[in-house]
Amino acid sequence: MQALLRYLRQGRDRIAEYSDSEVSAASITVGSAADRHIQLLGHDVAPKHAAIRPAGDSFAISARRGARVLVNAAPVRTARLTVGDKVEIAGHQLTVIEAPAGFDLALTIQPNEKTAKSEFEGAFKTDLDQTLLSKRRTAWNLFLLISVLTLLVPLATAVVHRTGATTPAWIPDDTFWTAGPLIPAHAQAVGRRCEACHLSFFAPARDRECRQCHTKTADHVSVADLKLTRLGPAARCGVCHEEHNAPDGTLVVRDDSLCVTCHDAAHDKFGTLQVEKVSGFARSIHPLFKASLLTPPPRGSAIVAPLKVTPTGEPLAAAVNWPAVRTPLRTGQEQSHLSFSHKEHLDGNLVQRLSDSAPLGCEDCHTVAADGEHFIPITMARSCSGCHVLAFDDEAPERQLPHGKPREAMLMIEDYYVAKYSNPGRVTAPVAPRQRIPDRPVTTVACPSGTPLTRGRCQANAEIVDQFTRRGCASCHLVSDQGSGDVHERFDVLPVRLGRDYFPDLHFSHRQHAVQKQLTRDAACLSCHKARDSIRSSDLMLPELDKCLECHSDHAARDRVQVRCVSCHAYHFER
Amino acid sequence: MRESVLAYRGARYLWWAVALSAGSIALYCTQGGLQRPNGGSWQGYVLGTVGAALIVWLTLLGVRKRSYRSTLGAVRGWTSAHVYLGMALLVVATLHCAGHFGWNVHTLAYVLMSAVVLSGVAGLYVYFRNPTLIADIRTGGSRAALFAELFELDNQARELAKHCDAVTGSLVKSSIERTTIGGSVLEQLFAADRSRILRIDPNAPNAAAVLVRNTDQQAAINYVSDRLTQAEKRAEPSVLQSLVTVLCRRQVILRSIRRDISLSAWLKIWLDVHVPLTFALLSALTIHILVTFIYW
Numbered sequence: 038m039q040a041l042l043r044y045l046r047q048g049r050d051r052i053a054e055y056s057d058s059e060v061s062a063a064s065i066t067v068g069s070a071a072d073r074h075i076q077l078l079g080h081d082v083a084p085k086h087a088a089i090r091p092a093g094d095s096f097a098i099s100a101r102r103g104a105r106v107l108v109n110a111a112p113v114r115t116a117r118l119t120v121g122d123k124v125e126i127a128g129h130q131l132t133v134i135e136a137p138a139g140f141d142l143a144l145t146i147q148p149n150e151k152t153a154k155s156e157f158e159g160a161f162k163t164d165l166d167q168t169l170l171s172k173r174r175t176a177w178n179l180f181l182l183i184s185v186l187t188l189l190v191p192l193a194t195a196v197v198h199r200t201g202a203t204t205p206a207w208i209p210d211d212t213f214w215t216a217g218p219l220i221p222a223h224a225q226a227v228g229r230r231c232e233a234c235h236l237s238f239f240a241p242a243r244d245r246e247c248r249q250c251h252t253k254t255a256d257h258v259s260v261a262d263l264k265l266t267r268l269g270p271a272a273r274c275g276v277c278h279e280e281h282n283a284p285d286g287t288l289v290v291r292d293d294s295l296c297v298t299c300h301d302a303a304h305d306k307f308g309t310l311q312v313e314k315v316s317g318f319a320r321s322i323h324p325l326f327k328a329s330l331l332t333p334p335p336r337g338s339a340i341v342a343p344l345k346v347t348p349t350g351e352p353l354a355a356a357v358n359w360p361a362v363r364t365p366l367r368t369g370q371e372q373s374h375l376s377f378s379h380k381e382h383l384d385g386n387l388v389q390r391l392s393d394s395a396p397l398g399c400e401d402c403h404t405v406a407a408d409g410e411h412f413i414p415i416t417m418a419r420s421c422s423g424c425h426v427l428a429f430d431d432e433a434p435e436r437q438l439p440h441g442k443p444r445e446a447m448l449m450i451e452d453y454y455v456a457k458y459s460n461p462g463r464v465t466a467p468v469a470p471r472q473r474i475p476d477r478p479v480t481t482v483a484c485p486s487g488t489p490l491t492r493g494r495c496q497a498n499a500e501i502v503d504q505f506t507r508r509g510c511a512s513c514h515l516v517s518d519q520g521s522g523d524v525h526e527r528f529d530v531l532p533v534r535l536g537r538d539y540f541p542d543l544h545f546s547h548r549q550h551a552v553q554k555q556l557t558r559d560a561a562c563l564s565c566h567k568a569r570d571s572i573r574s575s576d577l578m579l580p581e582l583d584k585c586l587e588c589h590s591d592h593a594a595r596d597r598v599q600v601r602c603v604s605c606h607a608y609h610f611e612r
Numbered sequence: 613m614r615e616s617v618l619a620y621r622g623a624r625y626l627w628w629a630v631a632l633s634a635g636s637i638a639l640y641c642t643q644g645g646l647q648r649p650n651g652g653s654w655q656g657y658v659l660g661t662v663g664a665a666l667i668v669w670l671t672l673l674g675v676r677k678r679s680y681r682s683t684l685g686a687v688r689g690w691t692s693a694h695v696y697l698g699m700a701l702l703v704v705a706t707l708h709c710a711g712h713f714g715w716n717v718h719t720l721a722y723v724l725m726s727a728v729v730l731s732g733v734a735g736l737y738v739y740f741r742n743p744t745l746i747a748d749i750r751t752g753g754s755r756a757a758l759f760a761e762l763f764e765l766d767n768q769a770r771e772l773a774k775h776c777d778a779v780t781g782s783l784v785k786s787s788i789e790r791t792t793i794g795g796s797v798l799e800q801l802f803a804a805d806r807s808r809i810l811r812i813d814p815n816a817p818n819a820a821a822v823l824v825r826n827t828d829q830q831a832a833i834n835y836v837s838d839r840l841t842q843a844e845k846r847a848e849p850s851v852l853q854s855l856v857t858v859l860c861r862r863q864v865i866l867r868s869i870r871r872d873i874s875l876s877a878w879l880k881i882w883l884d885v886h887v888p889l890t891f892a893l894l895s896a897l898t899i900h901i902l903v904t905f906i907y908w
Contacts, residue, residue: 072789155756176891
């Protein structure tokens with residue numbers, strides 16, 4: 038359509054001035070934007086405020102949503118326009134006039150003189166408040182979103198999980214409430230089932246759930262002992278083993294306060310229990326060491342053993358179980374019923390290895406077990422028979438007495454000598470003994486006359502006495518001489534009484550201590566165990582506290598390796 | 613005013629914040645023993661309680677600002693304390709959680725808190741920087757004055773364009789009509805200029821008009837300048853020369869307006885982050901405390 042726009046302004050001296058412009062367009066646009074056909078300024082004028090379009094044989098004005106348009110002083114959204122109608126937009130006056138020839142529409146436009154040019158800004162969005170940003174709306178939306186996603190939905194899943202049902206992985210569940218990851222072992226066992234430990238809301242995880250898996254872990258103090266102390270009720274597992282707070286993957290508490298909190302006040306906390314005070318690992322604040330030594334039960338003790346079985350399987354009727362008694366190292370003595378000199382065995386002038394004639398070393402007899410802590414038990418077969426044989430007659434060195442079976446040994450000796458005198462031709466020629474250690478000289482027994490049987494028995498009795506009192510068994514074992522006239526009833530080899538572990542409640546890795554500062558191999562062993570000075574089996578040879586303190590300390594120090602209480606001591610004991 | 617917020621009463625609250633941080637660090641250092649430092653120790657609970665109380669108090673600044681009749685201290689004092697203690701909150705909360713982070717609601721609360729504090733720091737930065745720059749742009753006037761001048765220049769350019777050839781006239785008119793200022797959030801923040809002009813391409817069939825970029829009004833200025841060298845009529849160079857002058861002045865004004873809008877937008881946008889995230893934080897904080905005791 039063709040439109041004539043006649044701008045009417047007051048010029049100088051208040052004389053009206055006209056300014057005409059022609060527009061050819063489908064509709065006449067009105068607004069504050071620069072691309073409008075009729076550009077009107079003002080805060081109340083939208084960039085695209087309204088439009089005038091042909092409507093049948095006349096025209097109609099339509100305002101945008103929220104834009105205020107008055108037609109003949111009445112607010113309208115759309116209105117038909119006829120000649121003479123007055124449209125007012127923010128004080129600007131538009132009047133429909135008779136269109137001259139060649140025009141479809143003619144308007145006079147009288148701008149609001151009160152409107153400043155500066156209000157041109159209103160044609161643009163120049164402030165964030167004019168955008169979709171809304172602090173209030175965004176704030177409440179975020180508030181609700183977080184409440185739903187992190188509280189309500191997980192809470193619903195927690196309730197569902199407690200019925201045994203599962204929820205899809207994409208739904209945020211109560212694992213989003215976790216205070217930290219589980220340790221890997223628990224994560225494998227529990228997975229995403231929080232309710233495995235947290236059975237009830239608003240209640241700490243109970244010990245019962247822990248004990249469902251940890252069936253063999255005993256309390257540090259038994260329930261009976263706890264009643265004798267002033268320690269109060271036992272703490273929950275979770276007090277020490279705090280899950281969701283172990284980035285290194287272990288729940289074991291290593292801090293010394295675990296122990297010294299109570300043990301430093303032993304006089305006050307432990308009531309009638311006899312517990313020594315410990316404040317740390319140093320002289321005067323840590324008790325001297327005590328070894329668990331097998332000790333004969335007191336006379337009249339109820340500890341009478343069932344049948345004891347020797348390492349070779351032979352029952353020892355006389356054996357009783359000896360209790361392990363903690364004994365201070367300075368006064369403690371082994372009562373192993375052995376006779377052995379470490380000093381002699383380590384003396385290269387006296388003892389050499391058969392294979393290379395080198396002096397014996399610790400590892401020739403002592404082999405660290407797989408746990409690195411204990412040693413494989415010493416046995417005749419494994420540790421001694423390489424050098425020591427149980428031959429009893431130099432003329433028949435291949436004949437060996439059975440180890441650990443004294444009755445059989447006696448019968449064997451008797452059988453041998455009776456047979457020897459009955460049938461001398463069967464005796465083989467003498468050969469040099471194999472062992473490197475010269476045994477004590479064989480006692481010559483005079484059995485010159487009599488029948489082969491009596492001569493054989495005579496010789497056998499003499500040999501049995503010799504084996505059980507001078508050499509053979511008596512070389513290593515203590516033998517009880519009952520003084521019986523019958524040589525078969527006269528001797529008892531006392532059972533070996535060596536404990537498996539001097540410190541059964543401690544951890545100590547011999548393997549880790551195989552290298553100490555510059556010391557290695559035997560030197561490292563002998564720096565703690567004074568075997569070169571030990572000539573008796575009763576010698577304990579265990580190092581005291583001071584030896585440990587040469588290298589260790591309970592606090593960080595440049596020239597010491599720090600140890601914690603739990604480096605050596607166990608807190609829980611296996612049931 | 614801006615300086616007085618930080619220097620309020622000899623930066624009294626700076627020392628409060630320093631003391632609070634130092635005390636929190638000292639308390640944190642007493643942790644250890646049976647447990648690694650964490651939010652569940654008694655020290656952790658104390659730090660957490662202090663942090664939660666701080667968050668609630670810091671949020672109350674929004675209430676205090678609207679309570680004109682309040683006698684609970686001057687708003688300037690509240691604002692100064694808000695700034696300093698808000699930054700101390702970062703220390704308190706970090707010590708509370710002892711650096712334990714994970715994919716959980718607790719870390720969500722920490723992240724939201726950090727975002728709120730950092731948006732506040734950003735707000736502080738623009739409050740110090742932008743007003744000076746805006747004043748420089750307005751040279752003592754206002755943004756409205758810049759728009760008034762732009763409106764006047766638009767009219768001058770339109771008037772001059774009437775005296776030019778049809779192609780130049782329509783190009784200048786389109787450059788005015790298709791000038792963009794401000795707009796969406798990002799357009800305001802980054803002073804985006806998506807202005808276009810309709811230029812008749814003489815090489816196109818039927819001399820079709822094509823819409824081309826008119827960023828920084830340079831295309832329009834270049835066209836009119838080129839046209840100036842090819843002027844044939846006697847009066848044309850004078851008109852074109854005036855038009856170039858008007859367009860160049862218009863370019864300068866538009867740059868100033870866009871920069872003004874951008875600086876003003878940055879002055880506001882941080883609060884559009886700060887306030888909604890504060891509400892999100894309040895939600896996450898409440899849930900953080902609640903679930904701590906649900907799964908004790």
